[in-house]
Amino acid sequence: MPLTQSREISAASRLENVRYAIRDLACVADEVIAQGHKVLPLNIGDPNVFDFQTPPHMIEAVYKAMRDGKNGYSPSSGVKPALDSIRGEAARKGITNIQDVFITSGVSETVDICLAALLNPGDNLLTPCPDYPLYSAVLAKLDLKLNAYYLNEEDGWQPDLEDIRKKITPRTRGIVLINPNNPTGSVCTRKMLEEIAELARRHNLVIFADEIYDKLIVDDDPHVAMAAVAPDVPVITFGGLSKNYLAPGWRIGWGIASGEASVIKPYVDGINKLLRARLCANHPEQYAIPAALDGPQDHLVEVKRKLRSRRDLTQKWCEDTPRVSCIAPRGAFYAYPKIDIPEGDEIFVRELIRQKHVMVVHGSGFGQKPRTQHFRIVFLPEEQTLTKAYAGIAEFIGERYGNS
Numbered sequence: 001m002p003l004t005q006s007r008e009i010s011a012a013s014r015l016e017n018v019r020y021a022i023r024d025l026a027c028v029a030d031e032v033i034a035q036g037h038k039v040l041p042l043n044i045g046d047p048n049v050f051d052f053q054t055p056p057h058m059i060e061a062v063y064k065a066m067r068d069g070k071n072g073y074s075p076s077s078g079v080k081p082a083l084d085s086i087r088g089e090a091a092r093k094g095i096t097n098i099q100d101v102f103i104t105s106g107v108s109e110t111v112d113i114c115l116a117a118l119l120n121p122g123d124n125l126l127t128p129c130p131d132y133p134l135y136s137a138v139l140a141k142l143d144l145k146l147n148a149y150y151l152n153e154e155d156g157w158q159p160d161l162e163d164i165r166k167k168i169t170p171r172t173r174g175i176v177l178i179n180p181n182n183p184t185g186s187v188c189t190r191k192m193l194e195e196i197a198e199l200a201r202r203h204n205l206v207i208f209a210d211e212i213y214d215k216l217i218v219d220d221d222p223h224v225a226m227a228a229v230a231p232d233v234p235v236i237t238f239g240g241l242s243k244n245y246l247a248p249g250w251r252i253g254w255g256i257a258s259g260e261a262s263v264i265k266p267y268v269d270g271i272n273k274l275l276r277a278r279l280c281a282n283h284p285e286q287y288a289i290p291a292a293l294d295g296p297q298d299h300l301v302e303v304k305r306k307l308r309s310r311r312d313l314t315q316k317w318c319e320d321t322p323r324v325s326c327i328a329p330r331g332a333f334y335a336y337p338k339i340d341i342p343e344g345d346e347i348f349v350r351e352l353i354r355q356k357h358v359m360v361v362h363g364s365g366f367g368q369k370p371r372t373q374h375f376r377i378v379f380l381p382e383e384q385t386l387t388k389a390y391a392g393i394a395e396f397i398g399e400r401y402g403n404s
């Protein structure tokens with residue numbers, strides 16, 4: 001009789017702190033879909049689910065790479081033509097003092113590697129609140145506690161410098177800045193970047209500048225790169241093809257390490273150790289990087305035209321709807337309205353899916369100040385879908401809480 005194991009295999013206890021509200025809500029939506037309803041998806045930050053397509057010349061470049069036999073492993077940091085293009089793009093953004101560039105399976109992997117290469121047990125990293133949940137998930141994997149600083153809603157969601165100052169400890173090794181921001185859609189001022197750089201200098205911090213949405217500034221204002229403002233400070237700038245170039249499924253991201261060589265070198269060596277350990281990023285897709293960064297940028301005009309119209313529709317709805325208020329988003333494709341309701345925003349979101357079949361994500365899934373409630377809207381869907389969804393949300397708020 002073969003031996004069968006009967007004791008349960010438990011998952012690591014550190015996973016208790018891993019939350020990914022965006023995908024965790026899917027089970028509620030599945031219930032609604034099983035009842036035969038269509039769910040309006042204002043929760044998915046994937047442009048390709050809506051009327052946005054990967055530029056054809058990028059697809060051609062990947063196809064050609066596959067035909068040309070670029071199907072084996074690539075060097076661990078990435079292929080030279082792609083690394084050269086990333087350096088060229090960084091130079092256009094005013095980033096100098098570059099010490100290394102590396103390509104990964106999406107920014108998700110850059111974050112995983114860069115945090116793992118830096119942090120020891122007991123160290124901490126300042127992360128924004130609200131935040132994109134990847135950061136807290138990676139910290140949980142490393143068994144590290146969160147050290148979150150607030151973004152200040154009263155100040156257009158700019159980082160709260162006072163709060164950052166208060167939270168720096170002798171074990172703080174770095175700070176994450178998401179700019180343009182997910183989930184608030186805010187864009188940092190140059191002055192704010194300078195102030196954060198000054199704090200980094202004073203406390204010997206690494207700045208992780210997540211700039212994955214840098215070409216999606218809805219009103220066409222220029223984007224200022226953190227590394228360009230602070231060439232002397234250790235900065236890892238994150239970028240990729242998922243958002244600006246509408247290819248999230250290709251899993252291509254990168255990191256640009258800048259700062260004084262003598263200061264950043266041991267850390268960059270650590271990053272490269274981990275890059276080698278995981279072999280390489282998707283090889284043929286790396287050839288889309290030169291096509292994307294050095295090729296035609298026409299798609300961006302169309303993408304921003306759509307985003308502007310959808311952002312304006314969203315903002316007007318927020319202004320016209322009782323119990324809802326919102327700082328107008330300036331970049332990326334997210335709005336993060338505040339709601340004045342007498343119950344938690346997770347209940348709000350779950351009931352909204354069940355009753356009106358509209359899917360947004362609750363503020364508590366991203367973090368927020370105590371006694372405030374929010375929800376995140378992805379305004380990528382077409383105007384018709386947004387209008388229908390907003391009518392459903394307004395109706396839900398009126399029926400459940402009343403209009404005053």
Ligand SMILES: Cc1ncc(COP(=O)(O)O)c(C=O)c1O
Nearest residue numbers: 045106107108132182240242253
């Ligand atoms: C702020 C931010 N960083 C990183 C990522 C992950 O990007 P990637 O698809 O390159 O892994 C996302 C995805 O939504 C994001 O919003």
